[in-house]
Amino acid sequence: MEAELTTETNNQKKFFVKPNAGLCTGTWILIPWTVFCVLLLILTASGHFLNSQSLGCKNSKEGFVESRLKHEARLAYLWSGLSLPVCLLLLVEMWRWKGYYLTVLLCGSCLLFVTMCVSFYFFVDAETKEIQEFEEYYTNLMLHNLEDASGKTQNQWTETTCNVFDKVDHWQAELKCCGLKDYEDWGSSIPDSCSCDGVDNSSGCVEVEHRFIYGKSCLPVVLSLAKNRSRTFWAVMITWIVVSGVPIAIGFLFAIAACFFVYCMLIWECCHYRWSAFKYRLYGGEKMVPVVFIRQTNNNQQEDEDVTHAKAEESDGDERVIVEVEGSVEGTRQEGEEDDVDDNPLMMIPLSALRRLQDEHVPPPVPHEARCMCLFSSNPKTFYTVVIEEGSPLLPSGAVLADANKRPRNCLWAQGPHIFCVENIVWPHRNLDSAPTSL
Numbered sequence: 001m002e003a004e005l006t007t008e009t010n011n012q013k014k015f016f017v018k019p020n021a022g023l024c025t026g027t028w029i030l031i032p033w034t035v036f037c038v039l040l041l042i043l044t045a046s047g048h049f050l051n052s053q054s055l056g057c058k059n060s061k062e063g064f065v066e067s068r069l070k071h072e073a074r075l076a077y078l079w080s081g082l083s084l085p086v087c088l089l090l091l092v093e094m095w096r097w098k099g100y101y102l103t104v105l106l107c108g109s110c111l112l113f114v115t116m117c118v119s120f121y122f123f124v125d126a127e128t129k130e131i132q133e134f135e136e137y138y139t140n141l142m143l144h145n146l147e148d149a150s151g152k153t154q155n156q157w158t159e160t161t162c163n164v165f166d167k168v169d170h171w172q173a174e175l176k177c178c179g180l181k182d183y184e185d186w187g188s189s190i191p192d193s194c195s196c197d198g199v200d201n202s203s204g205c206v207e208v209e210h211r212f213i214y215g216k217s218c219l220p221v222v223l224s225l226a227k228n229r230s231r232t233f234w235a236v237m238i239t240w241i242v243v244s245g246v247p248i249a250i251g252f253l254f255a256i257a258a259c260f261f262v263y264c265m266l267i268w269e270c271c272h273y274r275w276s277a278f279k280y281r282l283y284g285g286e287k288m289v290p291v292v293f294i295r296q297t298n299n300n301q302q303e304d305e306d307v308t309h310a311k312a313e314e315s316d317g318d319e320r321v322i323v324e325v326e327g328s329v330e331g332t333r334q335e336g337e338e339d340d341v342d343d344n345p346l347m348m349i350p351l352s353a354l355r356r357l358q359d360e361h362v363p364p365p366v367p368h369e370a371r372c373m374c375l376f377s378s379n380p381k382t383f384y385t386v387v388i389e390e391g392s393p394l395l396p397s398g399a400v401l402a403d404a405n406k407r408p409r410n411c412l413w414a415q416g417p418h419i420f421c422v423e424n425i426v427w428p429h430r431n432l433d434s435a436p437t438s439l
Contacts, residue, residue: 016095026094034087037080040236044076068127072233075123079240082112109247116241131226138180138219168218169193175225176204177218183208266417273416288348290383290413291357291365292426295390295401344410345402346383346422353396357386361394368425372418381420383413402426 017023086108093099169191172178178194179185183206186194194213196205205212281287358364365384372378387404388395395401402408411423 015097017097017099023094027091030087030091030094034084034091037084037087040076041080041084044073044080067130068230071123071126072230075119075237078119079112079116079237082115083244086112105247106251109244112244113241113248116244120237120241131223134226135219135223138222171218171222172214175218175221176214177216177221178214179217180219182217183213183215269417286350286352289351289354290346290381290420290422291349291354292346292383292385292411292422293395293399293401294345294385294387294404294426296387297404343400343408344412345400345408346411346413347396347399348413349396354384357394361386361388361392363387368422370420370422370425373421374418378418381415383420383422385426 086104090101090104090108093101093104168180170193172191172193176196178190183190183194188209190208190213196212196214204215206215354365365386367382367384369380370383371380388401390401402411407423407427411426412419412421414420
């Protein structure tokens with residue numbers, strides 16, 4: 001009972017990892033980011049984060065400010081709503097025993113970055129179109145003399161919720177301007193909101209009909225305010241995108257560095273191999289050729305070998321059962337040692353030995369072509385298969401004779417960084433029960 005309680009306690013302790021410097025640093029980075037997401041949600045919902053200054057009438061044509069506020073609020077909700085669960089999940093995985101914090105970090109960063117970029121693109125596109133519509137709407141008013149506008153009735157210039165004349169009049173008094181394009185838009189009926197307190201042209205006022213009025217136009221000022229109204233929002237969102245893309249950028253740089261390192265290692269290994277081969281040939285070394293030696297047997301020998309092999313398998317099976325029952329460590333060690341034996345039948349022989357086989361042995365060596373098992377393409381290399389009897393004087397010392405009907409585990413050779421595997425060429429899958437293709 002005490003042992004079970006101790007095991008449960010240890011399992012509970014292992015649910016969380018022990019604090020360390022890296023874990024604490026990551027936690028101190030994530031906690032402010034999580035608090036920032038929560039504060040952004042609260043400030044957006046309360047309206048303190050977004051500038052709600054109205055610049056136009058609140059109807060379908062001019063209510064772009066209210067529309068922009070909705071777009072900005074949706075953008076803030078979307079980004080905060082995605083970032084908050086990612087931060088919380090990353091915190092849990094960082095402190096959990098064997099947590100997948102790297103996977104959460106990479107997947108979460110990619111999801112956030114892609115979502116932010118796509119939503120930000122559509123937001124900028126929609127905002128640009130709304131500003132253009134706003135500018136076109138008030139520019140069309142320039143085609144009509146505002147003098148006529150001042151003479152019309154309230155109902156003629158009142159649209160859904162707002163009076164255009166009152167809005168322009170408010171701009172003139174608030175922004176210290178006159179007319180949409182200039183004061184001449186009003187003709188001779190310049191309203192009192194254009195009146196300037198200055199006494200000369202140095203204060204930005206102009207004298208018209210024995211009084212001073214504002215000389216600058218209102219529409220450029222309004223458009224400038226409309227474009228620069230959300231500087232804080234833009235700064236926060238752009239900074240957010242940049243910070244969210246930092247893990248992706250770091251991972252991308254690490255991937256590039258790793259690929260460059262592997263490429264340099266491959267180039268170095270290839271150059272080192274060629275230099276070694278050049279020195280070998282320079283000091284009189286003979287060219288080496290890859291050859292696979294295959295045991296030559298007749299039909300009677302093959303039948304005897306099959307029977308012997310079957311009996312050996314049965315006896316090995318019985319001995320293996322006995323060893324397993326007795327729990328012998330020695331038998332297990334012998335089996336492991338047999339598994340570690342290198343049965344690669346491919347051998348590098350001098351070119352002179354190959355030429356001797358071609359001249360004296362029947363059948364002669366059969367050439368084949370093998371391609372490199374590597375990422376970078378390489379020219380195919382030629383190797384040979386030789387069917388030869390065991391004990392033949394032409395058989396090089398140390399050669400491993402392969403069975404014509406049994407595929408070895410390995411049949412390959414390496415030239416620098418390039419590895420050539422040939423067992424599928426000599427022993428195809430469809431011909432495992434028959435002789436190899438070289439016969």
